[in-house]
Amino acid sequence: MRDDQQLPVTDLLDQYNQGNQQAYNELFSLVYHQLKKVAHNIKFGRSEFDTLNTTALVHEAYIKLFKHQKNNWESRRHFYSMAAKAIRHILLDHARKKLAKKRQRDEPESPAYPAMQLSFETAHDIDALEKALKKLEQYNPTVLKVIECRFYAGMSIQETAATLNISPSTVKRNWAMGRMWLHREIKKIQSPAFQKIMG
Amino acid sequence: MDFIRQDIWETIQHHLPENLDSREEIEEALARMKKLYPQYYKQIRELIDSRDSAARFFGHLNQSILQSFSEKEQTFRKGHQVGVYKIIRLLSAGGMTHVYLAERSDGDFSQQVAIKVMKQNISSEEVKRYFQREKQILADLNHPNIASIHDGGITREGRPFLVMEYIVGQPVTDYCDRQGLTIEQRIRLFDRVCQAVNHAHQNLVIHKDLKPSNIFVTEQGHIKLMDFGVAHILDESALNANTPLRAFTPAYASPEQIKNEKITTASDIYQLGLLFFQMVTGMHRDELEERLTTDVHLSKQPIIQNKKREILSYRGLNSMR
Numbered sequence: 001m002r003d004d005q006q007l008p009v010t011d012l013l014d015q016y017n018q019g020n021q022q023a024y025n026e027l028f029s030l031v032y033h034q035l036k037k038v039a040h041n042i043k044f045g046r047s048e049f050d051t052l053n054t055t056a057l058v059h060e061a062y063i064k065l066f067k068h069q070k071n072n073w074e075s076r077r078h079f080y081s082m083a084a085k086a087i088r089h090i091l092l093d094h095a096r097k098k099l100a101k102k103r104q105r106d107e108p109e110s111p112a113y114p115a116m117q118l119s120f121e122t123a124h125d126i127d128a129l130e131k132a133l134k135k136l137e138q139y140n141p142t143v144l145k146v147i148e149c150r151f152y153a154g155m156s157i158q159e160t161a162a163t164l165n166i167s168p169s170t171v172k173r174n175w176a177m178g179r180m181w182l183h184r185e186i187k188k189i190q191s192p193a194f195q196k197i198m199g
Numbered sequence: 200m201d202f203i204r205q206d207i208w209e210t211i212q213h214h215l216p217e218n219l220d221s222r223e224e225i226e227e228a229l230a231r232m233k234k235l236y237p238q239y240y241k242q243i244r245e246l247i248d249s250r251d252s253a254a255r256f257f258g259h260l261n262q263s264i265l266q267s268f269s270e271k272e273q274t275f276r277k278g279h280q281v282g283v284y285k286i287i288r289l290l291s292a293g294g295m296t297h298v299y300l301a302e303r304s305d306g307d308f309s310q311q312v313a314i315k316v317m318k319q320n321i322s323s324e325e326v327k328r329y330f331q332r333e334k335q336i337l338a339d340l341n342h343p344n345i346a347s348i349h350d351g352g353i354t355r356e357g358r359p360f361l362v363m364e365y366i367v368g369q370p371v372t373d374y375c376d377r378q379g380l381t382i383e384q385r386i387r388l389f390d391r392v393c394q395a396v397n398h399a400h401q402n403l404v405i406h407k408d409l410k411p412s413n414i415f416v417t418e419q420g421h422i423k424l425m426d427f428g429v430a431h432i433l434d435e436s437a438l439n440a441n442t443p444l445r446a447f448t449p450a451y452a453s454p455e456q457i458k459n460e461k462i463t464t465a466s467d468i469y470q471l472g473l474l475f476f477q478m479v480t481g482m483h484r485d486e487l488e489e490r491l492t493t494d495v496h497l498s499k500q501p502i503i504q505n506k507k508r509e510i511l512s513y514r515g516l517n518s519m520r
Contacts, residue, residue: 091264122263129260140205151257172217180246181203183253 080163081145084153088133091152094118095126125186132185136178142166146174147182202239211236215243219250275299281314281360282352295319295433300365312349315426316360317433321353326436330359333432337361340402344395346415346425359436366423368415372477385478391422393471400464404428407462409470410451411477431462450485 015023098118118126137144142164149160150171157175161168200207214235216228225247233240246253274297279286285304289297290313301314321327334351341347350362369377371392375385392414399406406413407430415423451473453466477483 119263122260125256125260126264136203139201139203140208142205143203143208151261169217170212173212173215176217176219176250177203177212177215177243177246179257180250180253183249183256184246186256 077163077165080153080155080159081149084145084148084155087152088130088148091126092130095123095130098123099127124190128186128189129182131189132182135185136182143174143178143181146171147178150175151179200238202242207239211239216247219247219254275316280304281316281354282350282362284312284314284362286314287311301362311365313363313365314360315363315429316354317358317436319358321357321359321436327353327359330432330436333428333435334361336402336404337428337432340399340404340427342395342398344391344422344424345399345427346423348427348429359433361429361432363425364423366415366417366425368417368423370411371414371416371422371474372411372481374416375478376481382479388416388422389471389475389478392424392474395422395424396467396471399424399427400467405431405462405464406467406470407431407434407456408451409467409474411474414474450483 012023012026095118098120133144133147136147145164146160146166149155149163150157155163157168157171160171160175164171202208202211211232214228214231216224218224229240229244229247232243274289274292275281275286277286277288281299281301283303283305284301287300287302290300291298296315296317299314299316300311302311321330330351330353334348337348338350346364346366348361348363351360353359368374371388374380375388380388396406396409404427406424406427408426409424413425415425417423451470453462453469455462455466473484476487480487
């Protein structure tokens, strides 16, 4: 009855949004294994490196969740954009743990899940990306959402357009310019001068 | 002011390019920006000029994130203690497991073994009991052509492991080609493989992952089937631990494995078929399929007839004649 155990994904997302640690753990487990599957496929060279390609996870979870219900467009959109945010937070959480570990030296591995072995370089990049995203969130929430859907949830242009209820052209422009804008911010954040100011 | 701010963005975004691969589109957009919104022209031009390095950054980040799942998983270092064994070095890493070369550390006698360790931790007592029970069945399987399983257990970290005979040799298909064996010699070798599989089936053990890299020919020329029943015991432990992992090798998967159906001895027989095909043609099934779709000449003729003539000569298997 494994199917049933995975059912309440929206509940998990809701609870996670309210800061429930158990919900976070379960959600993490789901995302972790999906990413692992995706990572495995990458080895066979089938995937593009454009986005994280976690869409399968999001679709799967959605289908399991809503299979007995009538197609509810609102809840579908809500679910998809929440899932994108969840993936963003999970990666950030890992990056920050990794960076903290550098200071504390070898912590024993967590018994619940095998650790995701981010390199320090990647952890730094994720951390810098998050700082840039925070700034973007204040400036322009729409561009931010496009980035979340595309980069973290691996949605296509069409899927992102449907999820955010905007035109595919808008998605393309937001994705193209947003990425370059973020990159510029990240370069600033990672520059030695900025590091000095921030200590 | 930063052009990405919502109020500015709303006004100018329709003049920005959608497709950054099109030089033309970019130049047109920039020309429009220069004319209509000269105050933002410079920062947008600078951004667009850096588009390649931005794409590289995200592509690289993406790849690194995905790789952190697939590689560099927690491996044991040299000298790490697993049961009564000490790790010497990592031999290989698969989807769910690491295989190490190790030796006994209690000074009893020096014997090198291969230890297969699951990457995943098991915390459930029930799964631990299941693992202990199953490993005994594998340890009892005695056949000269099946690599023996000496022992097994759970590491201090909570990962199941199996201690196996360490085989030095090469995959059966490589052996056939390097030794330039005749078809008849290949068939004889395949017969030994079948006998070993038959023995295991009679003892109610299914291999589930028969493929050249699990079937070695030793330096003495003996066939050794490795990992008998190992896929099953690890799969079940993982499933019982309630994680959605199920490992199989795509290129050698039987239809029931792909469909996630019940696996019986028929699955092993199917994989033996694939192996036999590869041993006598020097070609993997997928390669044949690819060739059939791309090579018009080949696809117009009956496959069986072709198999003998065309394909044997295809891989330069002249040595087989």
